[in-house]
Amino acid sequence: MSEAWIIDACRTPRGIGKKGKGALADIHPQQLGATVLAALRDRNDLDTADVDDIIFGTSAQVGTQGGDLARMAALDAGYDIKASGVTIDRFCGSGITTTNMAAASVMSGLEDIMIAGGCEMMSLHPELGELQRPQRGATMDAGNLHLRALHPQTHQGVAADAIATLEGISRQSLDELAVESQRRAALAIAEGRFDRSLVPVYRQDGSLALDREEFPRPGTTLEGLAKLGPSFAAMADEPLDAEGTTLRSLVLARYPGLDIDHVHHAGNSSGVVDGAAALLLASPEAAQARGWKPRARVVAIANMGDDPTLMLNAPVPAARKVLARAGLRKEDIDIWEINEAFAVVAEKFMRDLDLDRSKVNVNGGAMALGHPIAATGAMLIGTALDELERTDGRYGLVTMCAAGGMAPAIIIERI
Numbered sequence: 001m002s003e004a005w006i007i008d009a010c011r012t013p014r015g016i017g018k019k020g021k022g023a024l025a026d027i028h029p030q031q032l033g034a035t036v037l038a039a040l041r042d043r044n045d046l047d048t049a050d051v052d053d054i055i056f057g058t059s060a061q062v063g064t065q066g067g068d069l070a071r072m073a074a075l076d077a078g079y080d081i082k083a084s085g086v087t088i089d090r091f092c093g094s095g096i097t098t099t100n101m102a103a104a105s106v107m108s109g110l111e112d113i114m115i116a117g118g119c120e121m122m123s124l125h126p127e128l129g130e131l132q133r134p135q136r137g138a139t140m141d142a143g144n145l146h147l148r149a150l151h152p153q154t155h156q157g158v159a160a161d162a163i164a165t166l167e168g169i170s171r172q173s174l175d176e177l178a179v180e181s182q183r184r185a186a187l188a189i190a191e192g193r194f195d196r197s198l199v200p201v202y203r204q205d206g207s208l209a210l211d212r213e214e215f216p217r218p219g220t221t222l223e224g225l226a227k228l229g230p231s232f233a234a235m236a237d238e239p240l241d242a243e244g245t246t247l248r249s250l251v252l253a254r255y256p257g258l259d260i261d262h263v264h265h266a267g268n269s270s271g272v273v274d275g276a277a278a279l280l281l282a283s284p285e286a287a288q289a290r291g292w293k294p295r296a297r298v299v300a301i302a303n304m305g306d307d308p309t310l311m312l313n314a315p316v317p318a319a320r321k322v323l324a325r326a327g328l329r330k331e332d333i334d335i336w337e338i339n340e341a342f343a344v345v346a347e348k349f350m351r352d353l354d355l356d357r358s359k360v361n362v363n364g365g366a367m368a369l370g371h372p373i374a375a376t377g378a379m380l381i382g383t384a385l386d387e388l389e390r391t392d393g394r395y396g397l398v399t400m401c402a403a404g405g406m407a408p409a410i411i412i413e414r415i
Helices: 029-044 069-076 094-107 122-136 142-150 156-167 171-190 222-226 247-252 284-289 315-326 343-353 373-391
Strands: 005-011 053-057 085-088 113-121 208-210 273-282 296-305 335-338 395-399 406-414
Touching: 005 029, 005 284, 005 296, 005 373, 029 069, 029 113, 029 273, 053 069, 053 094, 053 373, 069 085, 085 094, 094 113, 094 273, 094 296, 094 373, 094 406, 113 122, 113 373, 122 273, 156 247, 156 343, 171 222, 171 343, 273 284, 273 373, 296 315, 315 343, 315 395, 315 406, 335 343, 335 373, 373 395, 373 406
Parallel strands: 053 085, 053 113, 335 395
Antiparallel strands: 005 273, 113 273, 296 406, 395 406
């Protein structure tokens, strides 16, 4: 079996995901995706006619984010028409999954040059919401009572609060993690740790839209976070249908008697942002023929499902699975990236695996930088690679929770 080499990784800055407030909110999703595809081409002297396929992740595949964003972004970027594209949805895990699929295609010997990544314009989500709702099949809707009875699924924020309650994790611990995420992100930005991967975004008229992270709040303090009210308490009790079903009742259907302590808020949850990311992968033969110097190789990939009701707990078993596939121990991993969808996800991950916290989310996470749903996984792989190079590390493990109770995972080795 061939190796899959990572030749390059790039991403846009994350822009605040709100119309009228975020610098990227007026950019078309195809143009945002084209930004990272063009950067991979230009940075690596890539003949795009040689690209076997482009696999992108986009979670809200409706409206302007519909219509196979991978293919349309490639055409927008001026790629040769021979470079095909496909767009997939594993919710938040899409950006890791696209990379895993691309790596698997190369490792199997079926393809030689692949691009993986993702794009998500969260500033569009409010207007896409009603278009998307009938297509998602979410069991919080009454449309599929059979699936709801089998696996009641709530909102991710309510699930995060339920997990914290079940695990006995306090709001104080989660707020401390949020403040640390902001501190680490501010330090990483000040030291230019993201510079190699970051590419600016320009508007169609050539003017600069954004060339820096827009979301971080480096002045965040524990005292400031303590003043924020819980984000999901009221939402948990809003009726979903005429029968009075609520998000809370969906949790209680599986965990009767649970008195959910609502501990998550805007400061210890992931930020709503826009962004795109992409990675160039190739077989050793294809890379050597083009004079490309590999930055890393894909060691192992894995997918894991877990309880759909709690929804966010699959990263721990996914990490254990990918470690076993790689024949590695947790002590072998130099850099861990676990998406901070909610503070409890990262906190539980570190507690359950008994990790050295100095190796986890070294440059901050989504609580500070934001989480552009289907793009985040590809961003985290690039961040892990940059950090391995900066610190002369060897192995990085990246994983994240996804709706429906899933988690993809990947281990890369710096070359």
